[in-house]
Amino acid sequence: MAKPSKLKARLPRGLTDRGPAEIAATRHMVEAIRVVFERYGFEPVETPAIEYTDALGKFLPDQDRPNEGVFSFQDDDEQWLSLRYDLTAPLARYVAENFQNLALPYRSYRYGYVYRNEKPGPGRFRQFMQFDADTVGAPTMAADAEMCMLAADTMEALGIPRGSYVVKVNNRKVLDGVMNVIGVLVEKQLTVLRAVDKLDRLGIDAVRQLLGPGRKDDSGDFTQGAGLDPLQIEYLSTVIQHQPNLVVGKSTEVDTWNKNLEENESAKSGFAEMREIEASILAAGYSDRVRIDPTVIRGLEYYTGPVFEVELLLETKDEKGRPVRFGSVGGGGRYDGLVSRFMGQPVPATGFSIGVSRLQAALTMLGKLGEKREPGPVVVTVFDRDRIADYQRMVSALRAADIRAELYLGNPKNNLGGQLKYADKRGAPCAIIQGGDEKARNEVTIKDLMLGAALAGIEDRAEYLKKQAEAQFAVKEDALVEEVRKLLARHKDV
RNA sequence: GCAGGCGUAGCUCAGUUGGUUAGAGCGCUGGUCUGUGGAACCAGAGGUCGGUGGUUCAAGUCCACCCGCCUGUACCA
Numbered sequence: 149m150a151k152p153s154k155l156k157a158r159l160p161r162g163l164t165d166r167g168p169a170e171i172a173a174t175r176h177m178v179e180a181i182r183v184v185f186e187r188y189g190f191e192p193v194e195t196p197a198i199e200y201t202d203a204l205g206k207f208l209p210d211q212d213r214p215n216e217g218v219f220s221f222q223d224d225d226e227q228w229l230s231l232r233y234d235l236t237a238p239l240a241r242y243v244a245e246n247f248q249n250l251a252l253p254y255r256s257y258r259y260g261y262v263y264r265n266e267k268p269g270p271g272r273f274r275q276f277m278q279f280d281a282d283t284v285g286a287p288t289m290a291a292d293a294e295m296c297m298l299a300a301d302t303m304e305a306l307g308i309p310r311g312s313y314v315v316k317v318n319n320r321k322v323l324d325g326v327m328n329v330i331g332v333l334v335e336k337q338l339t340v341l342r343a344v345d346k347l348d349r350l351g352i353d354a355v356r357q358l359l360g361p362g363r364k365d366d367s368g369d370f371t372q373g374a375g376l377d378p379l380q381i382e383y384l385s386t387v388i389q390h391q392p393n394l395v396v397g398k399s400t401e402v403d404t405w406n407k408n409l410e411e412n413e414s415a416k417s418g419f420a421e422m423r424e425i426e427a428s429i430l431a432a433g434y435s436d437r438v439r440i441d442p443t444v445i446r447g448l449e450y451y452t453g454p455v456f457e458v459e460l461l462l463e464t465k466d467e468k469g470r471p472v473r474f475g476s477v478g479g480g481g482r483y484d485g486l487v488s489r490f491m492g493q494p495v496p497a498t499g500f501s502i503g504v505s506r507l508q509a510a511l512t513m514l515g516k517l518g519e520k521r522e523p524g525p526v527v528v529t530v531f532d533r534d535r536i537a538d539y540q541r542m543v544s545a546l547r548a549a550d551i552r553a554e555l556y557l558g559n560p561k562n563n564l565g566g567q568l569k570y571a572d573k574r575g576a577p578c579a580i581i582q583g584g585d586e587k588a589r590n591e592v593t594i595k596d597l598m599l600g601a602a603l604a605g606i607e608d609r610a611e612y613l614k615k616q617a618e619a620q621f622a623v624k625e626d627a628l629v630e631e632v633r634k635l636l637a638r639h640k641d642v
Numbered sequence: 643g644c645a646g647g648c649g650u651a652g653c654u655c656a657g658u659u660g661g662u663u664a665g666a667g668c669g670c671u672g673g674u675c676u677g678u679g680g681a682a683c684c685a686g687a688g689g690u691c692g693g694u695g696g697u698u699c700a701a702g703u704c705c706a707c708c709c710g711c712c713u714g715u716a717c718c719a
Contacts, residue, residue: 449719
């Protein structure tokens with residue numbers, strides 16, 4: 149007699165189920181972010197979670213299959229569709245499609261889930277929420293500077309105090325110029341950028357190894373390096389640890405590089421852009437929150453100039469006390485080529501996204517987000533099993549008065565104790581009881597569960613029961629709604 | 643992908659040098675119990691010991707491969 153094999157209930161990795169407390173926290177975060185974004189003049193626009201893969205620019209080079217890392221499938225026309233991996237690429241598609249109807253510069257915001265098929269980790273999910281703002285059609289650096297200020301204001305609106313986060317700014321053109329000037333081969337530039345990006349995580353020694361022959365990590369795994377020569381490594385590590393234009397020569401070769409860097413079009417333009425952003429930041433009074441950081445790389449695909457990243461400076465630890473690295477909780481930059489892919493004309497654009505899910509995970513771990521959930525409904529207990537209709541009437545009266553309420557729907561044979569236990573687990577503010585005694589006097593008993601919960605520490609059971617009895621009171625049947633309303637008001641600020 | 647660690651009930655875990663019918667606590671369901679939340683007592687449900695193959699008289703235990711999870715690392719628009 150083989151039993152039917154039971155299906156294993158399991159959640160795919162990198163995805164999470166979310167309970168009432170987490171949903172409430174997200175709602176509060178989203179609302180706080182929305183207020184700031186609207187204050188900056190952005191208007192809401194939403195696009196769907198699915199786009200044509202080519203609109204996202206996500207085909208593998210020289211293949212007609214989508215890139216790994218993005219969830220893709222074919223529809224019945226055999227056209228490739230993908231789940232969006234950020235909110236920027238779909239916005240570019242939207243702008244291109246509605247270009248003639250939009251007032252430029254077009255400033256909009258949106259939030260929603262995005263999807264990445266990557267290895268998950270702490271604060272890294274395969275479905276996660278982003279909150280994004282973009283200014284399309286504005287070439288000026290003022291638009292980029294504003295993104296940095298928006299990022300800072302948003303962090304503070306989320307309750308992260310000044311000094312506990314930093315907005316870092318860099319410009320892709322600078323490192324491009326540096327690499328060209330010191331003669332990094334084109335095919336090695338990607339490796340170099342990846343190495344530079346790891347400075348804050350692995351430290352300068354590891355980065356130098358990655359720029360040179362390679363590095364072996366703690367588990368013994370070896371990562372191939374970029375194979376630069378010692379002088380190139382020296383120059384790069386100086387650049388990424390200081391301001392690029394502060395490099396001091398140690399040899400004629402470095403002197404030549406410095407001179408060339410000053411004349412390099414890309415680097416020159418990058419420095420000029422950073423100075424413009426700096427000026428805006430200073431004028432607006434944000435220089436204590438926004439900082440130039442020559443190691444910010446921000447992915448590799450569509451950014452063309454300024455890039456920004458928001459980092460939490462608070463140290464996070466997991467439940468076992470081990471430090472956890474969350475990486476950036478937001479980022480963005482200028483993507484002057486993204487919209488023009490769809491159009492015959494250049495369309496400059498810049499944007500910024502908050503990683504809501506990652507930030508929430510970090511704040512939860514820091515204990516900055518309450519685990520506390522919203523209060524549950526008032527629970528009307530079933531005392532006399534044959535009077536369920538009466539109890540239902542009370543529930544309806546409470547609901548009609550806009551009070552969350554429910555009838556005890558469990559096994560009605562459960563005695564009062566069991567029903568109160570249920571109400572307690574639901575987080576009910578109070579329970580309504582009407583047994584024969586109350587009924588005879590046209591009364592109902594309201595038991596204040598929040599008050600009673602405070603008594604849980606009492607050791608002596610008799611004493612405990614006595615105190616519990618004091619946390620309840622009888623009212624006339626027709627005063628039920630009014631009395632419950634008063635009780636809820638009493639607990640409102642607790 | 644690579645390296646290491648770990649997989650026994652819904653959860654946390656025990657299980658001896660390989661030895662009968664794989665256990666505990668918590669939780670769950672029912673009962674003691676139709677007048678009060680934290681309790682107590684009783685009963686019950688819940689396991690192909692991650693999977694497959696091998697060694698053996700005998701495998702939760704030993705071996706191989708696979709799968710999954712965790713950590714590091716790589717990739718990360």
